[in-house]
Amino acid sequence: MVNPKLQFSGSLFDGKSAQKQPVRIELTPYHIVLTIPGGSTVSWPYSDIRWTAETIPFHIEHRLNTPEERLETLVVEDPDFYENCRRIAPDDFSRTATKNSFNWKIFSAGILILLLFFYAAYKIVPHYFVDQVVDKIPVEWEETLGDAVLSAFPVERNPDPKVIALLTNILRLLKQSKVEKTPYNLKIFILPTEKINALALPGGNIIVFEGLLKIADSPEELAGVLAHEAQHIFLKHSTRGILRNLASGMLLTLVLGDANTVMESAVSIAGQLNTLGFSRKMETEADIKGVELMLDAKINPQGMLSIFKKLLKEELKLEENKKNSSSSKGMEEVFSYLSTHPSAKSRLENLENQINKNSEKYWIPLYPNSNWNEIKPRD
Numbered sequence: 001m002v003n004p005k006l007q008f009s010g011s012l013f014d015g016k017s018a019q020k021q022p023v024r025i026e027l028t029p030y031h032i033v034l035t036i037p038g039g040s041t042v043s044w045p046y047s048d049i050r051w052t053a054e055t056i057p058f059h060i061e062h063r064l065n066t067p068e069e070r071l072e073t074l075v076v077e078d079p080d081f082y083e084n085c086r087r088i089a090p091d092d093f094s095r096t097a098t099k100n101s102f103n104w105k106i107f108s109a110g111i112l113i114l115l116l117f118f119y120a121a122y123k124i125v126p127h128y129f130v131d132q133v134v135d136k137i138p139v140e141w142e143e144t145l146g147d148a149v150l151s152a153f154p155v156e157r158n159p160d161p162k163v164i165a166l167l168t169n170i171l172r173l174l175k176q177s178k179v180e181k182t183p184y185n186l187k188i189f190i191l192p193t194e195k196i197n198a199l200a201l202p203g204g205n206i207i208v209f210e211g212l213l214k215i216a217d218s219p220e221e222l223a224g225v226l227a228h229e230a231q232h233i234f235l236k237h238s239t240r241g242i243l244r245n246l247a248s249g250m251l252l253t254l255v256l257g258d259a260n261t262v263m264e265s266a267v268s269i270a271g272q273l274n275t276l277g278f279s280r281k282m283e284t285e286a287d288i289k290g291v292e293l294m295l296d297a298k299i300n301p302q303g304m305l306s307i308f309k310k311l312l313k314e315e316l317k318l319e320e321n322k323k324n325s326s327s328s329k330g331m332e333e334v335f336s337y338l339s340t341h342p343s344a345k346s347r348l349e350n351l352e353n354q355i356n357k358n359s360e361k362y363w364i365p366l367y368p369n370s371n372w373n374e375i376k377p378r379d
Helices: 081-088 090-096 104-136 139-150 161-177 210-215 219-234 237-256 260-271 280-296 302-324 342-357
Strands: 007-013 020-027 031-035 041-045 049-053 058-063 071-076 187-191 198-200 205-209
Touching: 007 081, 020 071, 020 081, 139 205, 139 237, 161 187, 161 219, 161 280, 187 210, 198 219, 205 210, 205 219, 210 302, 219 237, 219 280, 219 302, 237 280, 280 302, 280 342, 302 342
Parallel strands: 187 205
Antiparallel strands: 007 020, 007 071, 020 031, 031 041, 049 058, 058 071, 198 205
8 A cells, every 4th residue: 555645845825915935735634734934834624625726736725714814825736735635634625625616605696686687688678768769659650550459359340330439429529628639540449248348559549348338337437448548548558568568578589599589479469458568657647647638528537436446346356256266267368457456446546536626627418318328238
């Protein structure tokens, strides 16, 4: 058996300066003993050292646990040094002699920063970009986009002329009352479905679901919904929401290198109402501006409050049905118009306060000679 070599020479960097000190090295089963010129010695336990290089020249780091926390480095160029360390202290050496010291804290922090970067790039950057350009988009371009989205919905091709006439006249009154003239040509479409909803598309198209027409009991209630949806169009909320989703999709394409991602995003926008991406701020703005539109048109704004209360009641009923019967037919396909979150009640309270502040204003009954309950769709 060959006896291990225990004596070596090397260079010590004390962490205070770039100068190196020649040292004599002695290997023991528990320590590396360094003799510094002048006769002083220091011992480095194997458990306290870190190998940063296991090829010639060998590098070992030792952190000095003092108030200044210096990092000392030993450099050895003898090719037999590494193997003899393994032979003299196999147990301690095997636990500490690693090619790389992996710092999980730094790794975790790096991953977190990376995730935050991608979140900002995916969420914030597209929104910022869209917000800078959306007001400069021509109305003609919005109309083209709105017509493309409309084509994805099987709207009624031969709707009841009395219903369409009444809804169109309400839109005309609302548009004429607008203080700032708008270039948008508002058009009504009816979707034959029991779902209770309405949808404003870019450029002026408004889709009213038949289920909403059935729960409305007056032209004023219909005016409340149409005023809200019209403001989404006037304020470019619909255009902004769709472009934000498309911008995020294009950014995702750059990251993933998948050209189909953008197309899938565009298709999903046409097929899912919630991809319009209206924020709580947008909804609140459409509420406030919608009431102002009704007041300017001398339409009783209580109609908006009344229909919204019905919508909230229907949504709460839907949530209760979901809890009691997860397999109810079509439940998962019903879209929420307001929200069953506490913010919905807050929106109603804000509407009520706004209406009460304008209680001294007068309004004219909408179509007093036309009985809406006689012409609205029936079950």
